[in-house]
Amino acid sequence: MELKELLKKVVLLGDGAVGKTSLTARYVVNKFDDKYIATIGTKVSKKDMQLTKPNLIINLRMMIWDILGQKEYSKIRTASLSGAQGVILVGDLARPETVKSLEAFWIPEIEAAVGKVPTVLVGNKCDLADKGSMAITVLESIGQNLGYPTFLASAKTGENVENAFATLGEMLVAEVVASRPKGAEELPQTLSEAVDFIIQDFCAQYGDLEKAMLIVQHQFEEAAVDIRKPSKDAVLQALEGLAKAEELSLTKTVAAVNLEERQRMVILAKG
Amino acid sequence: MQRDVKIETLIVMSMCVFGALAVTAFVVPFEDDNTRIFFVGLAAVLVSINVAGFFTVWKASPTIIDEIFLMTPDGRLLKHYTRRLKPDQDDDILAGMLTAVQNFIKESFEEAGGKLKEIRFENYDIFISHSKSIVIAAIISTKKPEKLRTQMRLVTEDLEKHFGHKLTNWAGDKSDLVGVDIIMKKLLAGKYR
Numbered sequence: 001m002e003l004k005e006l007l008k009k010v011v012l013l014g015d016g017a018v019g020k021t022s023l024t025a026r027y028v029v030n031k032f033d034d035k036y037i038a039t040i041g042t043k044v045s046k047k048d049m050q051l052t053k054p055n056l057i058i059n060l061r062m063m064i065w066d067i068l069g070q071k072e073y074s075k076i077r078t079a080s081l082s083g084a085q086g087v088i089l090v091g092d093l094a095r096p097e098t099v100k101s102l103e104a105f106w107i108p109e110i111e112a113a114v115g116k117v118p119t120v121l122v123g124n125k126c127d128l129a130d131k132g133s134m135a136i137t138v139l140e141s142i143g144q145n146l147g148y149p150t151f152l153a154s155a156k157t158g159e160n161v162e163n164a165f166a167t168l169g170e171m172l173v174a175e176v177v178a179s180r181p182k183g184a185e186e187l188p189q190t191l192s193e194a195v196d197f198i199i200q201d202f203c204a205q206y207g208d209l210e211k212a213m214l215i216v217q218h219q220f221e222e223a224a225v226d227i228r229k230p231s232k233d234a235v236l237q238a239l240e241g242l243a244k245a246e247e248l249s250l251t252k253t254v255a256a257v258n259l260e261e262r263q264r265m266v267i268l269a270k271g
Numbered sequence: 272m273q274r275d276v277k278i279e280t281l282i283v284m285s286m287c288v289f290g291a292l293a294v295t296a297f298v299v300p301f302e303d304d305n306t307r308i309f310f311v312g313l314a315a316v317l318v319s320i321n322v323a324g325f326f327t328v329w330k331a332s333p334t335i336i337d338e339i340f341l342m343t344p345d346g347r348l349l350k351h352y353t354r355r356l357k358p359d360q361d362d363d364i365l366a367g368m369l370t371a372v373q374n375f376i377k378e379s380f381e382e383a384g385g386k387l388k389e390i391r392f393e394n395y396d397i398f399i400s401h402s403k404s405i406v407i408a409a410i411i412s413t414k415k416p417e418k419l420r421t422q423m424r425l426v427t428e429d430l431e432k433h434f435g436h437k438l439t440n441w442a443g444d445k446s447d448l449v450g451v452d453i454i455m456k457k458l459l460a461g462k463y464r
C-alpha cells in the first residue's frame with residue numbers, strides 16, 4: 001500500500017454574509033479569530049481528510065482560505081486566489097441575487113485568476129428557503145451547466161456541510177493514482193527506469209536540453225555505460241560526472257543533493 | 272564554546288581581568304618601575320588578545336535562526352524547522368496567514384508589486400526571501416542579520432534551481448521535497464557557503 005501526502009489550497013467565495021465563515025467554522029477546528037477577515041481580508045484554516053484508492057492511501061490536507069466577500073477588494077482577493085486548486089462557491093438561498101452573482105461575478109473572476117479548477121456550489125441557509133424556491137432552481141441550473149456538484153446546505157443545522165467539503169476533497173485527488181514511476185517513496189523499479197528518470201531529471205534542471213543531452217552522452221561514454229544493459233557500477237560512475245557538470249551549471253550544494261538522491265535511486269533499483 | 276553565553280558577559284569578564292591586573296600592578300609596592308611597567312604591559316597584552324579573540328568569535332558566530340518557514344508563494348507550507356517546540360502553533364495556518372498578511376500589505380501600499388522583506392517586532396524579526404516558486408521566512412531573535420540575509424538569498428536561489436520546476440504550479444505532493452532538508456539544515460546551522 002502506498003501512502004501519499006497532499007497539500008491543497010481551497011478558497012471560499014461568494015457575496016458578503018452568505019455564510020462562508022459560518023460554513024468553515026462548522027467544518028474545521030478554528031485557530032485564528034474571525035476578526036482577521038475584517039482586518040486583512042483573509043482567514044486561513046485547515047482540514048485533514050483521508051481518502052483511499054486501489055493500493056493507495058491519500059492523506060489530504062486542505063488549506064481553506066476564507067476571503068472577504070466584498071466585491072470591491074479585488075486586488076487582495078486576486079492575490080489570495082493565486083494557486084487555488086479548488087473552489088467552494090457559496091450563495092444565500094434566502095437572497096436569490098447572491099446566487100445569481102455566482103454566475104455573473106464570481107465564476108468569471110475565478111476563471112480569470114486561476115482558470116478551471118475543481119469547484120462545488122453551495123446554496124447555504126437552506127433552513128430558511130422553501131423547497132422549489134427560485135434561488136434553488138437558479139443554483140441547480142448553474143451547477144448543471146458547468147458540471148459542478150451542487151449542495152443545499154445549512155451552516156446553522158450542519159446539513160450537507162461536511163458533504164460539500166468532502167466532495168471537493170475527492171475532486172481534488174480524482175486524478176491521483178498509486179505508484180507513480182518517480183518520487184521518494186515509489187522509486188523507479190528497474191535500473192533502466194532509474195537511468196531514464198535520472199537523464200530526464202538532469203535535463204530538466206540543466207535547462208538547455210540539447211546541451212544537457214550532450215553532457216549525458218559524454219559522461220555515459222566516459223563511464224562506459226551500456227544504455228541497453230547498464231551495470232550499476234558504471235551508472236554510479238557516470239553520476240559522479242553528471243554531478244561535476246552540475247557543480248558548474250547549478251551549485252555545489254545542489255549538485256551534492258542531486259548526486260545523493262540519484263545514487264540512492266540506482267543502488268535501490270532492481271537488476 | 273557555548274553559544275548561549277552573551278558576548279556582553281564575556282566583555283565584562285575580560286574587563287574584570289584587566290582591572291584586577293592593573294590594580295595589582297599599581298597597588299602592590301614593586302621594588303622598581305620596570306616590574307610595574309612589565310605588569311601593566313602584560314595586562315594590556317592579555318586584554319588585547321582577549322578583545323581580538325572575542326571579536327573574531329563574534330564575527331564568525333552565525334545569526335541564530337529560531338524558526339524557518341519554507342513556503343510556496345500561494346501560502347502552502349513546504350517545510351517548517353524550529354529550535355523550540357511550540358505545541359499551540361499550527362504551522363500550516365501560520366504560513367497561510369503570513370502569506371495573507373504579505374498580500375494585504377503588498378496590495379495596500381505597493382503599486383508596482385514589490386515584496387515585503389522584513390517584519391520587525393520588539394524581540395524578534397522575520398526575514399522574508401522570495402523567488403519565483405519559493406518563499407522563505409526566518410524568525411530570528413539575535414542581532415547581526417546581514418550575513419543571514421545573504422545566506423537566505425543563496426538558499427532561495429539554490430532551492431529554486433533544484434526544486435523550482437517541481438514547485439511551479441505545485442500539485443501538493445510532499446514527496447517532491449526529498450533533498451530539501453539537506454539544504455535547509457545547513458542554513459539552520461549557519462553554514463550555508
Ligand SMILES: Nc1nc2c(ncn2[C@@H]2O[C@H](COP(=O)(O)OP(=O)(O)O)[C@@H](O)[C@H]2O)c(=O)[nH]1
Pocket residue numbers: 015016017018019020021022023069124125126127128153154155156157
Ligand atoms: N439561518 C441561517 N443563518 C446563517 C447560516 N449561515 C450563516 N448564517 C448567518 O448569516 C450571517 C452571515 O454569515 P457569515 O458566515 O458571516 O457570512 P460570510 O460573510 O459569507 O462569511 C451570520 O449572521 C450567520 O449567523 C445558515 O445556514 N442559516
Ligand SMILES: [Mg+2]
Pocket residue numbers: 017020021022037066068069
Ligand atoms: Mg466571512
